[in-house]
Amino acid sequence: MQPTTGTVPGEADALLLTGIYRAGSQPPEISLYSVCLSPMLPLKRQWVWSPVNDKNLNGSMWDGLRDSSSVTEVKWADGGRKVVALVGDYIVLIAVPQHHAEDPRLVSAIKLEESASNAHSVEVLPHNRVAVADGGRNAGTSGVQIYALDGGAGSGRAGGPRIANGPCLQKLTGFPSTHGLLWDQTQQVLWAVGDTAWPRGRSQGLLRAYGYDASQQMLASEPVAEQKVGSGKRTLEDPEWWDGPHDIAGVPGKRQLLITTEENVFLCDISTGQVSEPVQAPQLDAFTSHSEHRTEADRPRSRFKSIGMRASGAIIYTQPSAWRDDYPDMIGIYLDPDKNTVTNLGRTTYKARWFEAVAGWETPPIEPSF
Numbered sequence: 001m002q003p004t005t006g007t008v009p010g011e012a013d014a015l016l017l018t019g020i021y022r023a024g025s026q027p028p029e030i031s032l033y034s035v036c037l038s039p040m041l042p043l044k045r046q047w048v049w050s051p052v053n054d055k056n057l058n059g060s061m062w063d064g065l066r067d068s069s070s071v072t073e074v075k076w077a078d079g080g081r082k083v084v085a086l087v088g089d090y091i092v093l094i095a096v097p098q099h100h101a102e103d104p105r106l107v108s109a110i111k112l113e114e115s116a117s118n119a120h121s122v123e124v125l126p127h128n129r130v131a132v133a134d135g136g137r138n139a140g141t142s143g144v145q146i147y148a149l150d151g152g153a154g155s156g157r158a159g160g161p162r163i164a165n166g167p168c169l170q171k172l173t174g175f176p177s178t179h180g181l182l183w184d185q186t187q188q189v190l191w192a193v194g195d196t197a198w199p200r201g202r203s204q205g206l207l208r209a210y211g212y213d214a215s216q217q218m219l220a221s222e223p224v225a226e227q228k229v230g231s232g233k234r235t236l237e238d239p240e241w242w243d244g245p246h247d248i249a250g251v252p253g254k255r256q257l258l259i260t261t262e263e264n265v266f267l268c269d270i271s272t273g274q275v276s277e278p279v280q281a282p283q284l285d286a287f288t289s290h291s292e293h294r295t296e297a298d299r300p301r302s303r304f305k306s307i308g309m310r311a312s313g314a315i316i317y318t319q320p321s322a323w324r325d326d327y328p329d330m331i332g333i334y335l336d337p338d339k340n341t342v343t344n345l346g347r348t349t350y351k352a353r354w355f356e357a358v359a360g361w362e363t364p365p366i367e368p369s370f
Contacts, residue, residue, distance in 0.1 A: 032355060
């Protein structure tokens with residue numbers, strides 16, 4: 001399925017957000033699409049933002065952001081008024097257009113510390129804090145980093161976008177290859193997925209919960225819960241890699257977590273206050289991949305780099321179309337075994353998310369809402 005542009009009033013059932021990598025002369029992009037789910041129709045692009053084409057980014061201070069190639073995370077933020085994303089080595093906050101005549105605009109950018117150069121996820125926390133999964137290789141220094149959305153010695157013209165060089169306020173280490181983050185308003189914890197060691201070698205995937213101290217506006221240095229996720233074995237697709245987590249998402253209206261790994265998608269129940277042992281996600285038991293080799297190898301759910309679920313049960317995911325390819329190019333929407341539609345944008349589309357609030361998994365506001 002190929003995307004189209006424009007809108008048809010009343011046609012769109014859902015909105016989805018994507019992050020697209022640079023390809024040659026084509027810059028990295030963050031785009032919002034509308035999609036009709038019943039009947040399934042092609043995606044319709046609503047807007048696109050790129051650091052290269054944003055006319056408000058004037059001066060050499062923006063060169064680093066403009067030269068970025070990757071978009072490793074895109075998420076709903078501030079009640080849908082903002083997008084929080086990772087573009088290259090920057091956390092970016094983008095104001096969402098409220099009218100068709102408006103364009104998306106960058107509100108602020110924060111340069112990550114060098115140790116977060118492999119960052120894979122970002123999540124807004126209370127008190128204008130933001131967590132970053134640094135994706136690092138060294139167990140002693142890697143894990144989760146905390147920054148202030150409204151802090152730093154930011155610069156930029158009055159009324160225009162701000163840019164700041166950090167600073168990192170807190171580092172939770174001892175958790176290499178962190179890839180996914182999810183704020184839990186109910187338990188006041190940050191869920192994170194990573195590994196016991198860099199997975200190009202023996203390692204075990206882990207789910208951890210870090211408590212949030214509102215008085216200190218910091219996370220606890222040690223997890224309050226931990227559970228193994230994934231097989232802890234070499235992957236069939238690349239035997240030099242061990243099975244480890246990629247993404248985490250809340251199930252709407254339930255105390256359950258969906259977690260993707262190199263080889264499968266798992267469900268964890270946290271309704272009792274404890275973390276259950278992961279089971280293969282029943283929502284995807286009958287799933288077959290549009291990557292035929294994955295289905296033939298009995299790995300149809302392998303290498304989901306992102307996942308999300310609507311209250312209706314519709315699942316959005318990204319996955320590489322080619323076996324042994326690490327970078328996804330397919331945006332999939334799975335309704336049931338007979339309705340699994342993919343869109344290929346012709347470039348690496350690392351993450352795709354439903355752009356809407358998730359019941360039971362609301363994100364904190366950004367204050368003041370600027």
